[in-house]
Amino acid sequence: MTDLATERVNVRAPKTAELVANQIRRRIVLGHLHxxxxxxxxNVLMGEFAVSRPTLREAYRILESxxxxxxxRGARGGARVQEPSPDVVARYAGVVLQHRxxxxxxxxxxxxxxxxxxxxxxxxxxxxxxxxxxxxxKLDSMDDDEASSFHEFNDLVVRLAGNQTLVxxxxxxxxxxxxxxxxxxxxxxxxxxxxxxxxxxRTRQSLIDLIRAGDADRAEELxxxxxxxxxxxxAASAGETVVDLFGD
Numbered sequence: 001m002t003d004l005a006t007e008r009v010n011v012r013a014p015k016t017a018e019l020v021a022n023q024i025r026r027r028i029v030l031g032h033l034h035x036x037x038x039x040x041x042x043n044v045l046m047g048e049f050a051v052s053r054p055t056l057r058e059a060y061r062i063l064e065s066x067x068x069x070x071x072x073r074g075a076r077g078g079a080r081v082q083e084p085s086p087d088v089v090a091r092y093a094g095v096v097l098q099h100r101x102x103x104x105x106x107x108x109x110x111x112x113x114x115x116x117x118x119x120x121x122x123x124x125x126x127x128x129x130x131x132x133x134x135x136x137x138k139l140d141s142m143d144d145d146e147a148s149s150f151h152e153f154n155d156l157v158v159r160l161a162g163n164q165t166l167v168x169x170x171x172x173x174x175x176x177x178x179x180x181x182x183x184x185x186x187x188x189x190x191x192x193x194x195x196x197x198x199x200x201x202r203t204r205q206s207l208i209d210l211i212r213a214g215d216a217d218r219a220e221e222l223x224x225x226x227x228x229x230x231x232x233x234x235a236a237s238a239g240e241t242v243v244d245l246f247g248d
Contacts, residue, residue, distance in 0.1 A: 017058035020049050028068055028081055035083040086168050090175035104180055108231030111173040116224035118161040123216040131160050132212035139204050151178045153204055180234040
């Protein structure tokens with residue numbers, strides 16, 4: 001048995017700048033600081049945390065990289081709070097997937113696994129009629145020629161399910177999926193876009209009808225089938241790996 005008392009354990013102590021960043025981050029996450037709020041001046045924060053200006057600015061750089069603050073230089077500059085955004089997570093996750101050479105098909109398969117059950121959840125809700133109305137309003141306002149419109153509808157399906165963890169994961173998947181859709185529009189492909197758009201519109205209308213009727217089984221099956229078919233189209237033309245989407 002290993003004697004932990006005698007074993008040499010390498011544990012890196014956090015740098016002072018990381019500790020300062022942790023304190024400011026905590027205030028933002030707990031809502032003590034709000035979107036658009038100005039942080040106290042550098043002199044005030046240097047005094048509060050008993051750190052040097054270079055250390056404080058290193059803490060700022062950490063928080064900037066996380067999308068939690070923006071820093072403007074100059075006489076009228078300073079640091080302002082940005083609320084945590086799922087878009088930041090999506091961009092960083094995209095970078096990780098690119099680095100791992102993950103295929104576009106892999107991401108789109110994950111989207112099916114995560115998003116299809118949201119249709120079931122909506123059809124099972126007591127307020128499903130109100131949910132169907134919101135989806136109908138979104139569908140009626142959509143431009144079927146715009147790839148972004150499809151993703152706005154998909155995003156609404158997930159957001160209405162009310163699970164914030166699911167929303168966060170889906171934001172990342174839709175970020176890459178939308179990039180695949182834009183790549184699809186840029187590349188040569190069979191001239192059947194109008195037919196695909198009409199089919200997608202009919203599918204969304206059927207989903208709304210099934211949610212309104214409370215048919216959870218058919219709603220999930222329909223949405224799953226649609227996501228698989230749409231994913232196959234995108235994966236076939238978007239390039240082999242995620243990095244292909246962002247490499248231009």
